[in-house]
Amino acid sequence: MRFEQFLIGNAGRQAAKTALVTDRRRLSYGEFDDLTGRLAAALARAGVKRNDRVLVFMDNCWEAAVSIFAILKAGATFSPINASTKADKLAYIITDCEAAAILTQAKLMPIVAEAQALSGNSDLFVASTAAPNGQTPADAISFETCLAEVATPVPHRGIDVDLAMLIYTSGSTGRPKGVMMTHRNIDAASESITTYLRNEPDDIILNVLPLAFDYGLYQMLMAIRIGATLVLEKSFAFPHAIFERIREEGVTGFPLVPTMAAMILQMRDLEPGFLPSLRYLSNTAAALPPPHIARLRELFPGARLYSMYGLTECKRCTYLPPEELDRRPGSVGIAIPNTEAFVVDDEGQRAPPGVPGELVIRGPHVMQGYWRNDAATERMLRPGTNRWEKVLYTGDLFQADEEGFLYFVGRKDDIIKTRGEKVAPKEVETVLHAHPGIAEAVVVGVADPVLGHAIAALVVLSDPSLTDKDIIRHCARHLEDFMVPKIVEFRTELPKTDTGKVSRRLAAETMEPAQ
Amino acid sequence: MTETIKDKVRAFVIENFLFGDTSYDLADTASLIENDIIDSTGVLELVAFIEDQFGIVMGDADIVPANLDSLARISAFIEARVGAPATA
Numbered sequence: 001m002r003f004e005q006f007l008i009g010n011a012g013r014q015a016a017k018t019a020l021v022t023d024r025r026r027l028s029y030g031e032f033d034d035l036t037g038r039l040a041a042a043l044a045r046a047g048v049k050r051n052d053r054v055l056v057f058m059d060n061c062w063e064a065a066v067s068i069f070a071i072l073k074a075g076a077t078f079s080p081i082n083a084s085t086k087a088d089k090l091a092y093i094i095t096d097c098e099a100a101a102i103l104t105q106a107k108l109m110p111i112v113a114e115a116q117a118l119s120g121n122s123d124l125f126v127a128s129t130a131a132p133n134g135q136t137p138a139d140a141i142s143f144e145t146c147l148a149e150v151a152t153p154v155p156h157r158g159i160d161v162d163l164a165m166l167i168y169t170s171g172s173t174g175r176p177k178g179v180m181m182t183h184r185n186i187d188a189a190s191e192s193i194t195t196y197l198r199n200e201p202d203d204i205i206l207n208v209l210p211l212a213f214d215y216g217l218y219q220m221l222m223a224i225r226i227g228a229t230l231v232l233e234k235s236f237a238f239p240h241a242i243f244e245r246i247r248e249e250g251v252t253g254f255p256l257v258p259t260m261a262a263m264i265l266q267m268r269d270l271e272p273g274f275l276p277s278l279r280y281l282s283n284t285a286a287a288l289p290p291p292h293i294a295r296l297r298e299l300f301p302g303a304r305l306y307s308m309y310g311l312t313e314c315k316r317c318t319y320l321p322p323e324e325l326d327r328r329p330g331s332v333g334i335a336i337p338n339t340e341a342f343v344v345d346d347e348g349q350r351a352p353p354g355v356p357g358e359l360v361i362r363g364p365h366v367m368q369g370y371w372r373n374d375a376a377t378e379r380m381l382r383p384g385t386n387r388w389e390k391v392l393y394t395g396d397l398f399q400a401d402e403e404g405f406l407y408f409v410g411r412k413d414d415i416i417k418t419r420g421e422k423v424a425p426k427e428v429e430t431v432l433h434a435h436p437g438i439a440e441a442v443v444v445g446v447a448d449p450v451l452g453h454a455i456a457a458l459v460v461l462s463d464p465s466l467t468d469k470d471i472i473r474h475c476a477r478h479l480e481d482f483m484v485p486k487i488v489e490f491r492t493e494l495p496k497t498d499t500g501k502v503s504r505r506l507a508a509e510t511m512e513p514a515q
Numbered sequence: 516m517t518e519t520i521k522d523k524v525r526a527f528v529i530e531n532f533l534f535g536d537t538s539y540d541l542a543d544t545a546s547l548i549e550n551d552i553i554d555s556t557g558v559l560e561l562v563a564f565i566e567d568q569f570g571i572v573m574g575d576a577d578i579v580p581a582n583l584d585s586l587a588r589i590s591a592f593i594e595a596r597v598g599a600p601a602t603a
Contacts, residue, residue, distance in 0.1 A: 473534035
């Protein structure tokens, strides 16, 4: 089934029920369905066709939610882009996926205009929300005008093995890769996850994570699937204010990443049971330290706590049934329903319990590959036991216990996880090397109590007048926020292997964990 | 006094969140969150700065946008608190 059918179906059954709550607007299922239909018709009128790629370059606002479902209703493929993305990367993505359109916000239009000029794509259809003064930026069509279109269904003839979304992830070559997911992939992943989370239509799910991050995006997709309510917030910068929202809205589901858990645990005045409406909390991206799990359970005694693990390439791999948390707090559990997760050795044979190997995933949630990148696809998707299918080699090292519960051991490559997001060191190094005052640079992750890992740059200068702030500022101009180094150290030379290659492993060994 | 507090706050924000970029046109009333100047971990750094520099103990309920989401709000919050007892 195509995924927009869940919205259409729920709007038919419960038009008056609240689908989406944001700081500026509440939308019922009926209104959400109507607005997405209008925008879909406007996209079709603008020339967007079945399977065209449309970028959603917005922060967490109601317009982003409407855009995503409108693109699906137009028969096209959406690609959510982090709102802190800079012009050169946006230009790369516009070119890489041959975007037909981009839907954005007035505050981001300067980045869009610069990216469009860099990409040389003058055919791009650009629609933007209005600025606070009510003006639509020049060079863009008004988002409000698009919503004035009549919501005539678009006869796109799309089916559920068409691409629904393209999610760009940090690539080890320094360039982002587009993960291809069909409607059927999203249907399978969201069905599996809502099953083990025991989601109900009366759930009210709070999401503070970016919709450009698949964990944040799926909160919306799952809420719409089950006919629940999504409360969308822009960030977790002010936890106390978020807790007020949880109380006001009677939130039942609260997805976390370890950084958010660390922030909650730093708060001083929390009393156990202070948010009684919560039924469940979930955590993914990295296992929580057992003391954090214990404290969360103390603070949220009435809520189930799910430890989970996943990667964009299959959305989610594993979850730990909450009743197992006492016995194996360090485990991220078992394969999610209707999928398999197992550990293999270097020859691809199943590894016995206790022996680390690569985690392999099999199931209907596994991606179709990376957009126009066969070499990278072949490294991740490899032949399985059955001749007709490919399985996903995650690049993550795991081991299983005697009962098959899985434990994260480490990465096979140098990918850094910070604030729950993956960062390829090469992508940051490429930006550092582009600075004329930097002779050499290497990027590593340093253990950090809040971020998980902090990004650290070890730099050899050719311009000795540069300061650490100059370098961080340079990176902030070219990279999304979460990729910008927190630590810059100056070196006279970088650690190298015997063959003279700069070694990230040796570099990491020279760093102290952050305090 | 007011200028001193606001100047100190502005200097801290420019140094730590704009990485010393004094060319950024940072209005006193501009939202730091909406303009992507600070993020979650930035708020923690800002709270540590306010506590260390001004001897204020900030309760969880103080760490809200109304007190911290612009230079003007931060300065007003500090001004109201300096010398006054902390609330829980």
